[in-house]
Amino acid sequence: MKFPSKVKLVDVGPRDGLQNEKEPVPAAVKIELVHRLQDAGLTEIEVTSFVSPKWVPQMADNAEVMAGIRRKPGVRYSVLTPNMKGFEAAVASKPDEIVVFGAASEAFSQRNINCSIAESMERFAPVVQAARAQGIFVRGAISVAVGCPYQGEVDPQGVELVARLMKEIGVQHCGVADTIGVGTPRKVQAAMEAALRHYAIDDLSGHFHDTYGQALVNTMACLELGIWQYDSSVAGLGGCPYAKGATGNVATEDVVYMLRGMEIDTGIDLDKLIDAGKYISDYLGRKPNSRAATAILNKRAG
């Protein structure tokens, strides 16, 4: 097996994680979490989204959070912008990067954003253009890349289509997301290979949910393809709106534990990361949803 010698992790906990909390988390807690993540060595953090507070009240404090962050040199702060209105609101917060998204399943696209995959990309085109004109990096995310709650299996052609359309409108980075966590190694590799037809390996990342316990094994399958960028969420924050009570994003702690054991450099201090996960878990009144964090916290407790 040949693996990359370095991996970059993007912690999406403050956004993808905390937007699944019923009770909105106060801006000060989010800001402290971002600080702790950057202190632990994360070099990119998905901070918030600029979406209507009517739909996502958990992110209504987006501008406040972005303004409150003590920016650390070398760290990128990204925000989700679902449309031009969101983008325009986001600009004042000076994100390093915006995230746009499309679904690999027509059924999901129709149910979630009321339009076809192709239409969703057309709508993003002016956002991408505006961002790039202002020197803001544009990351694209392909959701439900291996499975869809409405259509079931998603084949690689769905991913290939979205990757091609994203490339055409100028999206610079392509994230392939197993939003509902149903993927297994070969299927995830097939999805990645479809995206690789339009994006270079250095412009591709994986985003895995651990709903069925497969996130790490899918990460390893992608490491074998040479993919070295992954999203993860401290303390496994986040759930799955399509499977109640299920696990959300893969825990950053579990990924870092694995990579450290494989001698793949992440630049992240696992102990500080576990502290960050404990901080937010304590606030939320529950245990970190990370097996590595649980084992290490138990060990610390003696």
Added chain:
Amino acid sequence: MKFPSKVKLVDVGPRDGLQNEKEPVPAAVKIELVHRLQDAGLTEIEVTSFVSPKWVPQMADNAEVMAGIRRKPGVRYSVLTPNMKGFEAAVASKPDEIVVFGAASEAFSQRNINCSIAESMERFAPVVQAARAQGIFVRGAISVAVGCPYQGEVDPQGVELVARLMKEIGVQHCGVADTIGVGTPRKVQAAMEAALRHYAIDDLSGHFHDTYGQALVNTMACLELGIWQYDSSVAGLGGCPYAKGATGNVATEDVVYMLRGMEIDTGIDLDKLIDAGKYISDYLGRKPNSRAATAILNKRAG
């Protein structure tokens, strides 16, 4: 990646799992669990251990459980026998297989069984001889094969030593166990490669605990070496006496979910397996410790 086309799973839940329960589980429940596992397609089940009830009261009903099982053709029933006294007690129960064990760490061997690794193997020699004379298959297990709660990291030489000694005394199969679940892919592969110096690939298996969330990724690392036999535990039964509150054996459901997705045949019906896991979890009054089972049960509940 080339993987085996078939995998054999040995469910160790009734033994390795249930021996960690504070309250002994009644024999009738254990028997029903074994029946459900074999109905789900498991072809080998580690049923119980023949060890002093003073040390392991949870397995005091060993003979009753073995006598109560409705044996299914093609299924092997194994029991743990730590010494000659245990073996002699086990024989009347007609196990297809006995399991003996040694530690890959001297510190663990001394602390757990008060003798060196070499001495522990000498003690097992007459048990192995007696079993083979009666046509009972002998499986060996190498515990703490990558990490030890007393000594920390365990290097592959420890595994190589135990494998060699096991081979010398006539142990027919070698299981490599990450007892405390600290292993990561490369380390687990190194341990397996050490065992492969003395055992053929068809006589080797992996036994992974999910304490740090690494069990599936370690399984995949071994699949890549061609290893096609693994232990697992329905509903993730079992804990870790060295890390309180931590996860135990990898859940059979999570392994089967992964292998099914990779089109690797196990002969196991995932839905029936989940029912078996729900049966014992309901008895124990908790949820299955399996992410795949949790997600599928949530989905069933709508």
